[in-house]
Amino acid sequence: QKEVEQNSGPLSVPEGAIASLNCTYSDRGSQSFFWYRQYSGKSPELIMSIYSNGDKEDGRFTAQLNKASQYVSLLIRDSQPSDSATYLCAVNIGDDKIIFGKGTRLHILP
Amino acid sequence: DVKVTQSSRYLVKRTGEKVFLECVQDMDHENMFWYRQDPGLGLRLIYFSYDVKMKEKGDIPEGYSVSREKKERFSLILESASTNQTSMYLCASSLPQGADTGELFFGEGSRLTVL
Numbered sequence: 001q002k003e004v005e006q007n008s009g010p011l012s013v014p015e016g017a018i019a020s021l022n023c024t025y026s027d028r029g030s031q032s033f034f035w036y037r038q039y040s041g042k043s044p045e046l047i048m049s050i051y052s053n054g055d056k057e058d059g060r061f062t063a064q065l066n067k068a069s070q071y072v073s074l075l076i077r078d079s080q081p082s083d084s085a086t087y088l089c090a091v092n093i094g095d096d097k098i099i100f101g102k103g104t105r106l107h108i109l110p
Numbered sequence: 111d112v113k114v115t116q117s118s119r120y121l122v123k124r125t126g127e128k129v130f131l132e133c134v135q136d137m138d139h140e141n142m143f144w145y146r147q148d149p150g151l152g153l154r155l156i157y158f159s160y161d162v163k164m165k166e167k168g169d170i171p172e173g174y175s176v177s178r179e180k181k182e183r184f185s186l187i188l189e190s191a192s193t194n195q196t197s198m199y200l201c202a203s204s205l206p207q208g209a210d211t212g213e214l215f216f217g218e219g220s221r222l223t224v225l
Binding site: 046 | 145153160206
C-alpha cells in the first residue's frame, strides 16, 4: 500500500526560529506534493504545493522536494504563535488520488 | 471562493442504521473525495470520484458506498453503521491535476457518533 510518513510530534520551536517539517512517501511515481495546515477543530487548508525537485518559496514558507530520496519538507521561517497547528503532507499518487500522512503537530513557544 | 458544504455537522446514530452524509460543491470541480479523520490515524481516503457516476475506492472503503448522480453532489453512505465508524468525515473537491494546482477544498466536516 502506498504510504506517506510523517513524525507525529509535537515539534516545539521557539518564536522567531525556523520550524522544519519532514515527510517521506513510498510511491516513486508520485508527481505532486502538498502541505496542508490544520488548526484544531478546523478543516485542512493548502499552504504549499511542489511538483519539481528543489525549493519553492512563498513568504515565510519554503517547500523542498527530493524525488530521488522520496522526501518532502516544509520550512517555516520566523515562526509565529499563529503557526501552531498540525501540518499534513499530501501526495498525489496518480489519477488524482491524494493521500495524506498522519500529520505533525507544531507548537510555537512564545 | 470555493464552497464545499456538508449537510450535517453533527450526527448521532445507532448501530445498524443507514447513514447518509451529503456534500455539495459550487465550483464545478470534477474531483470529489471522502476522507475520515481519527486521532493518531490522520486523514484516510474512503472513496473518490473524478466524474459523474464514476467512483474509485480509496484505502478504507469497507463498510461504505458512495453516490455521484450530479457533478456538484457526492454522498457517502453507511449501509449499516457500526461503532468503529464513529469519526470525523471530511468531504473535499478539486479540479483535475494539470488544470490547476490540484488543491483540495474541504468542507467543515461531519462528526458522526455511532452508539
